[in-house]
Amino acid sequence: MSNRESQGAAKHAGRAVWLKQLHQWHWISSALCLLGMFLFSITGITLNHASQIEAKPTVVRKQAEAPAALVAQLKALGEERDGEKAPLPEAAERWLRETWSVKAGGREAEWSADEVYLPMPKAGGDAWVRIGFDDGAAEFENTDRGWISWLNDVHKGRNTGTAWNWFIDIFAVMCLVFCITGLLILKFHAANRPFTWPMVGLGMLIPIVIALLFIH
Numbered sequence: 001m002s003n004r005e006s007q008g009a010a011k012h013a014g015r016a017v018w019l020k021q022l023h024q025w026h027w028i029s030s031a032l033c034l035l036g037m038f039l040f041s042i043t044g045i046t047l048n049h050a051s052q053i054e055a056k057p058t059v060v061r062k063q064a065e066a067p068a069a070l071v072a073q074l075k076a077l078g079e080e081r082d083g084e085k086a087p088l089p090e091a092a093e094r095w096l097r098e099t100w101s102v103k104a105g106g107r108e109a110e111w112s113a114d115e116v117y118l119p120m121p122k123a124g125g126d127a128w129v130r131i132g133f134d135d136g137a138a139e140f141e142n143t144d145r146g147w148i149s150w151l152n153d154v155h156k157g158r159n160t161g162t163a164w165n166w167f168i169d170i171f172a173v174m175c176l177v178f179c180i181t182g183l184l185i186l187k188f189h190a191a192n193r194p195f196t197w198p199m200v201g202l203g204m205l206i207p208i209v210i211a212l213l214f215i216h
Contacts, residue, residue, distance in 0.1 A: 058146075059144075060142045063137070102127075125145050
């Protein structure tokens with residue numbers, strides 16, 4: 001075998017190794033992204049048509065009277081923390097769990113000398129608790145905007161917690177791996193598929209043209 005032939009064989013072998021590795025990364029990333037891409041594609045449609053999808057929020061309101069000892073404790077804290085944000089004491093969180101099955105979870109409440117207000121935003125809805133210090137009147141309101149609103153908030157990572165935000169970041173990295181390996185695989189096969197780069201170019205040109213002409 002001549003030097004040219006041996007160099008060609010080595011080049012072909014190296015190309016085959018790289019192509020095999022790219023295919024492996026590509027299918028692994030696609031497998032990891034499958035459910036996430038399905039979810040984000042569906043919620044992308046619902047978000048794009050959010051104004052056309054009718055939502056009927058369900059609002060639940062409850063009232064109660066907080067124990068005098070608890071109100072006294074909260075009032076003292078309110079005078080110290082007036083205008084600040086800080087979590088409720090354990091006694092208040094326990095009372096909320098026992099009274100309304102509300103889990104404050106160490107969320108920061110808004111304190112004043114007259115009342116304490118605990119906002120509890122969540123995916124697909126909202127909730128809050130208010131306890132007045134003058135009469136001990138406590139109010140709880142929970143708003144549920146439906147499962148479509150929940151999915152939309154999940155798509156945006158709105159009020160979904162640290163674990164889901166980490167998932168979104170990792171999912172985005174996996175999507176980048178999927179796209180980059182796919183592009184490199186196209187590069188390896190482009191010589192035998194003449195429409196490869198025109199199709200890639202068209203896929204890039206369409207959104208750019210739409211953005212320039214129709215987004216104002």
